[in-house]
Amino acid sequence: MELIAPTDAIFLLTESREHPTHVGGLQLFERPDGSGPGFVRETHEALTKMRSFHPTFRKRPAQILGAISNLGWIYDDEIEIDIEYHVRRWVLPSPGRLRDLFELTSVLHSSPLDRHRPLWEAHLIEGLKDGRFAMYTKIHHALIDGVSMRHLSERMMSTDPQDVELRAFWNLPSLPQSPRRSRWRAFTEIVKASATLGPSASSVARAALRQQQLTLPFAAPRTMFNVRIGGARRYAAQSYSLERVKRIKQAAQVTLNDVVLAMCGGALRYYLAEQNALPDTPLVAMVPVSLREKGEVTGAGNKVINVLCTLATDIDDAAKRLATISESVSRNRDVFAELPRQHAVALSLLTAPWAVAALPGFVSSAPPPFNIVISNVPGSIEPMYWGGAKLHSAYPLSIPLDGLALNITVSNTRELDFGLVACRRSVPRLERLLEHLEISLTDLERAVGVVSPDPFQQRKFAIT
Known part of the structure; x- marks a missing residue:
C-alpha cells in the first residue's frame, strides 16, 4: 500500500454524491479523410485492447482494517482491470446537435467515480450531424490536476497528420523526472x-x-x-x-x-x-x-x-x-x-x-x-491529431x-x-x-x- 499525500487526500475526503471531485475534458475531433462510418467503433475496439496500464491508472483508495479509507492507495496488480467499464462508446440521438453532446456530458460529469475501481473513465461519443466525434474523459483530482490532465491529453496526440498511431492516456510511458522534492516534503x-x-x-x-x-x-x-x-x-x-x-x-x-x-x-x-x-x-x-x-x-x-x-x-x-x-x-x-x-x-x-x-x-x-x-x-498552439483525426x-x-x-x-x-x-x-x-x-x-x-x-x-x- 502507498500512503496518499495530504494534498491529494483532500479531494477524496471532501467528495460526496453532491460534490464529485474529478476533473474532465471534452475533445472534439474531425474524422480522417477517407475514414468509413465505422471509424469510431473501430477506434473504441482498438482502445479496449490496450490493457497495459500506467501505475497512476491502476490505483484506487485502500480500505484499512475494513473501515478506514482515504489514507492509502492500493494497486490493481493481481486482478484484470475491466477495460470495458472504463472505456465506453455512445451514439447521440438524431439529429446529433452539440446541445445533445453537452447534455450527455452533463450527465456523465455528474456521477462520482467508483472508489472500488481505478479512478478514471473515457467515453467515445459519435452521432454528431456534421460527422465529428468526441471523447469525454474524467479523472479524479486526487490523481491529477487540470493542467496535468491537459498535458496528458496532448501527449496522446501528434502534430503529424500522417501519424495514425492510436495512443491511450492510461498506457503512456512515464516522462523522465528531474530530481525534485517529494510531495510529503513539499x-x-x-x-x-x-x-x-x-x-x-x-x-x-x-x-x-x-x-x-x-x-x-x-x-x-x-x-x-x-x-x-x-x-x-x-x-x-x-x-x-x-x-x-x-x-x-x-x-x-x-x-x-x-x-x-x-x-x-x-x-x-x-x-x-x-x-x-x-x-x-x-x-x-x-x-x-x-x-x-x-x-x-x-x-x-x-x-x-x-x-x-x-x-x-x-x-x-x-x-x-x-x-x-x-x-x-x-x-x-x-x-x-x-x-x-x-x-x-x-x-x-x-x-x-x-x-x-x-x-x-x-x-x-x-x-x-x-x-x-x-x-x-x-x-498547444499547433494543430494536433489523434490516430489521424484532427483535434477541433x-x-x-x-x-x-x-x-x-x-x-x-x-x-x-x-x-x-x-x-x-x-x-x-x-x-x-x-x-x-x-x-x-x-x-x-x-x-x-x-x-x-x-x-x-x-x-x-x-x-x-x-x-x-
Whole structure:
C-alpha cells in the first residue's frame, strides 16, 4: 500500500454524491479523410485492447482494517482491470446537435467515480450531424490536476497528420523526472511556511491599506452562485477567436487573461441582470495566477497562486471594466510577488475553494470569500491529431462546490475554448452565458476601437 499525500487526500475526503471531485475534458475531433462510418467503433475496439496500464491508472483508495479509507492507495496488480467499464462508446440521438453532446456530458460529469475501481473513465461519443466525434474523459483530482490532465491529453496526440498511431492516456510511458522534492516534503514546507505567516500577513494587510483597490477575501457580495449545490451538473461550451481577444489586448495594453476576465465580467453582468439578481457591488473571482517573470523557464518549480480580483460587474462601460480588472489583477499579483514563494502559496491556500466548501455551515452563515473561480489553462498552439483525426476543440470541465455553483475554465490554444460547469438546480439556462460572452466580447471590441468584420461569424459553434 502507498500512503496518499495530504494534498491529494483532500479531494477524496471532501467528495460526496453532491460534490464529485474529478476533473474532465471534452475533445472534439474531425474524422480522417477517407475514414468509413465505422471509424469510431473501430477506434473504441482498438482502445479496449490496450490493457497495459500506467501505475497512476491502476490505483484506487485502500480500505484499512475494513473501515478506514482515504489514507492509502492500493494497486490493481493481481486482478484484470475491466477495460470495458472504463472505456465506453455512445451514439447521440438524431439529429446529433452539440446541445445533445453537452447534455450527455452533463450527465456523465455528474456521477462520482467508483472508489472500488481505478479512478478514471473515457467515453467515445459519435452521432454528431456534421460527422465529428468526441471523447469525454474524467479523472479524479486526487490523481491529477487540470493542467496535468491537459498535458496528458496532448501527449496522446501528434502534430503529424500522417501519424495514425492510436495512443491511450492510461498506457503512456512515464516522462523522465528531474530530481525534485517529494510531495510529503513539499507539503511539510508549506505547513512550516504557514506557521510563520505573521510577517507576510502583515505585509498583505499593509498593502491593503496602502492600495485601496486590493481585493481581499470575504468582501464579495452574496449572489445566486454562492449557495449549497446538488449533485446534478449542467455543461455548456463554446470557442471564441483568439485573434479577436489579442487585438483587444494590444489596443488596451493589458494581458490576454485580463481580456478573458473582462469577457466573463461582462457576461456575468448581463446574465445576473437577466435573472434580476445583479448585486450593487462587484463580483469577485478567484484566479490562478503565475508568479513567473517574463522569460523564466516554465519547468522551474510551481509558481502559481490563487489571487482574488474584482470582475467590475458594477461598471457599465466595457473599457472602464477592463481597466479596473487589469489594475486589480496587477496589484494583487504584485503584493504576492513580494512575498517568499512558500508564504505566497500558503496564504493563497487559506481561501482555496476546498477549504471554504468543507467547513460545515460556512456557505449559509458566512459571506462568500469570492463568487466564482475562473481559470485559464494554456495548451498547444499547433494543430494536433489523434490516430489521424484532427483535434477541433478541447473544452475543460472543472468542479462546482458548495458556495461556488458555477465554474468557468478556459483552454487557451489556437482558440479560446470556454467550458462552463454549473449546478443544474442553481444556475438556470446556462447556455445564455455563452451568448452573453459573445456580446461582452463585442462590447470590448467597440470600447477599445477594434472593429470585428462580423463578430457572430467568429464563433465556432452555436447552441442549436
